[in-house]
Amino acid sequence: MIENLSLDQLRVLVTIAETGSFSAAGRRLGRVQSAISQTVAGLEAVQGVLLFDRSGHRPKLTEVGRLLVDQARMVLASAARFEAVAANTRAGLEPKLALAIDPLVPSAPFIDSLRALRDTFPDLPVSFSTEGLGGAERRLRQGDAALAICLLLPAPADDIVALPLLEMKLKPVIAPDHPLALLGRPATRADLEPHVQLVLSDPVTIAGPSYGLASARLWRFVDLQRRLDMLLAGFGWCRMPEHLIAQDLAEGRLVPLSLADDLAAPGDLIIYAARMRDRPLGRSGRWLLDNLKARFSA
Structure with a gap:
């Protein structure tokens, strides 16, 4: 019994x-x-x-x-x-640390900080959520995450404390057999309009803010990997984070898409470590934030 x-x-x-x-x-x-x-x-x-x-x-x-x-x-x-x-x-440590991470965020720069967190607080339960674009900020606002590593578009809101960590470059790319890859010159807006642009969207508010749109035909995705699959299959063009396509570019599965000057990207995306202003971090959350700050400032 x-x-x-x-x-x-x-x-x-x-x-x-x-x-x-x-x-x-x-x-x-x-x-x-x-x-x-x-x-x-x-x-x-x-x-x-x-x-x-x-x-x-x-x-x-x-x-x-x-x-x-x-x-x-x-x-x-x-x-x-x-x-x-x-x-x-x-001892003042929170019962668990919940983190939310945008799918566009590269994992590699954060591995050392997470390993150090594990070594410093070996018994701390840590949970991760990775959803579509905007999911990390939404988790933060709902109280499901104490700290979010995410994009904040178009800019951090007043009720969020956001620490810029790194800039992420976006590169226009296309499959090598796509008509846009064969132009032999920078593509103009007129060149792009008839072709599909593969757009990453927030799964909850798909009609929300979009950035860098240049084609009249848009295919919207909430799954980053699915969008990459469609890109490699030649269904359209898009701007991709460089760290996600480096190997595909090196092995010729994708090629850079040169764009005319008036189609320049809206700028590099900034990855933030963010928390709600009215919800201070616990001991382990503060430790992780300080560790991230030290690593990226160095």
């Missing part, structure tokens, strides 16, 4: 499995062998199963015993995490 089950009984069971005998488990736990035997007998009686075969020289785990040892390990690990979260909260 679960109400009569104790963590101590599970700890004894796991220790016997790890050390190979009741006497060795007793030495590790600082108990006499009779106390270990009594704990196991009590566990077997309450649960109504035989955990050890005692017919040989040494007790051996039964089949159900081996299965329950695995279950006991998981329960003990969960209990350890329970205690760690409580201890962290007493």
Whole structure:
């Protein structure tokens, strides 16, 4: 019965499995062998199963015993995490850190900061959400994320504290067999208008702000990878973050699309670390923000 089950009984069971005998488990736990035997007998009686075969020289785990040892390990690990979260909260650490990241944001620059966060707060539960364009800011506003690594278009709102981290360059590209790739000169607005432009849109407000539109025919996507698939297949042109297409350009699956001067991109996109002004970050959130700031300022 679960109400009569104790963590101590599970700890004894796991220790016997790890050390190979009741006497060795007793030495590790600082108990006499009779106390270990009594704990196991009590566990077997309450649960109504035989955990050890005692017919040989040494007790051996039964089949159900081996299965329950695995279950006991998981329960003990969960209990350890329970205690760690409580201890962290007493020390001023938030129970969890929820992060939201825009799909356009490159992962590589943030890996070192996230690794350092894990090493500094090893018991901190961290959750990530990556949705379509605008999803990270929406998570932040809804209170589902404490910190967002995201674009803020057209500019950060007054109720958001935003730290600029890096600039992301967008490059016009096209499949090499697309008619626009064969012009031999910079494409004008008249050249672009009959061809499809592949546009990344907010999945919630698809008719929301759009930037750098130059074609009369728009195919809108909320999935960045799906848009890349359509780009590689030659369905249209678009501006893509350089880090996402570097290999495709190097291997010839995409080629740069030269645009006339009046079609220049609206500027590099700025990636921010953002929080709501009225919701200060907890201890780990402040630590991560300071770490990001130090890395990118360097």
